[in-house]
Amino acid sequence: MIRHFVLLKWNQEIDDAQLEIFDKAYAALPEKIPTIQNICHGPDKNFYPGNFNYVLMLDFNNKDDLDNYVASPAHAELLEKVVGPFLEGWAIAQIEI
Template sequence: MIRHVVLFTWSEDATDEQKARVAAELRELPGLIPQIRAYTFGGDLGVNQGNHEFAVVADFDTVDDYLVYRDHPRHLAVVTDHIRPILAARAAVQIEA
């Protein structure tokens, strides 16, 4: 299994509405991309200082399934239209799980 983990920090001018829209758009992806085995995302709880503000964790059976997700037009649209406009920093990793 492949686990894809992405962390975001939003720009200072990102609005609550924009952040909520990111979550709403991400919520639709598992129903549109059958290669997604599990999908979890949400805002940081604020327990520790210095954390990123938002995380996405997605599981796939194979690297090829992850690549389908990565390159899927709807996923790319979410990234381009909703995430990048409010993004200050991003970190990502793909690991075997």
């Protein structure tokens, strides 16, 4: 199994209403992309300075399933229309679990 981590940094302050939009969009991904086995996401707790602002963790059975997620129209739409306008940067990593 592959665990995919995504850390997002916002280019502006994000209010609770916008965070709710992000949360709902990410929560809907497994319905649109059935190769997602598990997803956890949410805003950073701000325990330490310099942290990223939002965290996603997604599990896939294998790299092909991860690649299908990355190439999916639902992923592209989320990046372009929902999250993209607010992104300053991101970091990603994968591990085998």
